[in-house]
Amino acid sequence: MSAARVLILGGTGEARALATELVDRPAWWVVSSLAGRVREPRLPPGQVRVGGFGGVAGLAGYLREQRINAVVDATHPFAAVITCSAAEAAEAVGVPLLLLRRPGWTAPEGASWHWVPTLAAAAEALTELGERVFLTTGRGGLATFAHLDEHWFLVRTVEPPVPPTPARMRVLRDRGPFSVAGERALLTGHRIDVLVTKDSGGQMTAAKLTAAHELGVAVLIQARPAIPEVATEPDVAAAVRWLEQVLGRGSLHR
Structure with a gap:
């Protein structure tokens, strides 16, 4: 069985943790994409690309050229533009997309x-x-x-x-x-x-x-911006389970 090709749209701690979890598994081929807005970013393990895709069309073209099997959008909760672009591009190409979003904060009782x-x-x-x-x-x-x-x-x-x-x-x-x-x-x-x-x-x-x-x-x-209606998980463990289910790669390949 050939390795499943996963694109992680990153820049967050969750994106780095997901890349770390997958990069040494033979069942997965992983590339992380960073926007390039920070001069000295914390790089995830494995392959990394830096810079934008050129909008929805550019990202869709990348997914086709690289034969990407699944996309995980693990960008910042306020990176609304890339999140919307990822949803449109993934739908256009027919690639499964997961939105990995940590839960928002809840005010303590009595907080102002x-x-x-x-x-x-x-x-x-x-x-x-x-x-x-x-x-x-x-x-x-x-x-x-x-x-x-x-x-x-x-x-x-x-x-x-x-x-x-x-x-x-x-x-x-x-x-x-x-x-x-x-x-x-x-x-x-x-x-x-x-x-x-x-x-x-x-x-x-x-x-x-x-x-x-x-x-x-x-x-x-x-407050956070609205997100597209796509599959969403709150943490890395749930994201790994989603990938295994969607792409048919179980934990035995670790």
Whole structure:
């Protein structure tokens, strides 16, 4: 039996874990695709390609050329464009698609969480919640807050910000996982009134929410975008089972 060819759309911890789980199994041939937006990404094991596909048509062409048998979209929960493109391309080519999405966060009882649909809505809501802001939405959303001259921002991001950015801003370049103690120290040390984040889910960056709750810091959290109606699993183990069932490769091939 020839190896099943799997494309993992990656960039997340789940994508790396899935590649790690499959790469040494003779029943699978795996390639991970990264968007290339981070200069020094954490690379998964096995074959890796970096860069976009050129839209739906380009991705469909890649699936045909590489004879891909299944696609696992394990991109960030807010990577809506590639998720929609993957659904369209997989349907066009007739390739099974799985959306691997970690569960979103749930507010603790009594927490001061305010859900918003967009970062623009978060920027509008800041006036009522506080002046000193811990912004953890990634560098791509900084322009949305650039006009808020009356606010001070602590911005945490992996890559350096690009203009336009808020006038009153301190940049902290770092990536998770983070500890509750460390996040508590950041919030208290910078006298943060409100945390702005996205519902990314997972444990890598959840400590800030626990620290904010403990300190009574308000949280503005952007809800996830809608996803296509495709097969969805919450973790790597379930994704492996899905692949085995869909492509007829059992655990004996490990």
